[in-house]
Amino acid sequence: MLRRFAKKAALAAIAHGLSLPDVILDRLRELTRLRSLLESLRVNCVIDAGANQGQTVDLLRGIGFRGFIFSFEPLGSAFSTLSDRMRPTVAGKDSTLPSEKPPPP
Numbered sequence: 509m510l511r512r513f514a515k516k517a518a519l520a521a522i523a524h525g526l527s528l529p530d531v532i533l534d535r536l537r538e539l540t541r542l543r544s545l546l547e548s549l550r551v552n553c554v555i556d557a558g559a560n561q562g563q564t565v566d567l568l569r570g571i572g573f574r575g576f577i578f579s580f581e582p583l584g585s586a587f588s589t590l591s592d593r594m595r596p597t598v599a600g601k602d603s604t605l606p607s608e609k610p611p612p613p
Contacts (some may be wrong), residue, residue, distance in 0.1 A: 512605075522609045533542070535540065539567075539571050542571060543571040543572060543573070546568075546571075546575075548575055549576060551573075551578040552575035552576065552577070553575050553577075554568060554573070554575065554576070554578070555578050556578065556579040556580065557578060557580050558580070558581065558582070559579035559580055559581045559586075559590055560581060560590065561586055561589045561590050562579060562585050562589075562590045562593050564577075564596055565577050565579060567592065579594065
């Protein structure tokens with residue numbers, strides 16, 4: 509049903525003159541392949557080294573990955589943001605751990 513809705517929406521958008529730049533289409537293909545790869549390899553855990561502010565977590569969750577994600581960030585300021593953003597999910601499946609003790613404020 510969702511696939512049918514997406515197809516109708518895409519056709520209506522095209523009929524109204526919408527076109528997407530190739531870079532967007534390439535990115536969509538890349539994310540579709542990533543999801544297929546994670547599923548076919550039965551990946552259930554990702555280690556995100558140098559996690560910055562959690563962009564990879566957002567991307568993986570956005571494409572439907574439901575496994576564990578362990579995020580490591582050595583920079584204190586980025587780790588602080590990452591930790592604040594991911595705190596609600598730590599009890600679930602995401603974990604934010606500093607790769608070294610952040611410098612004192």
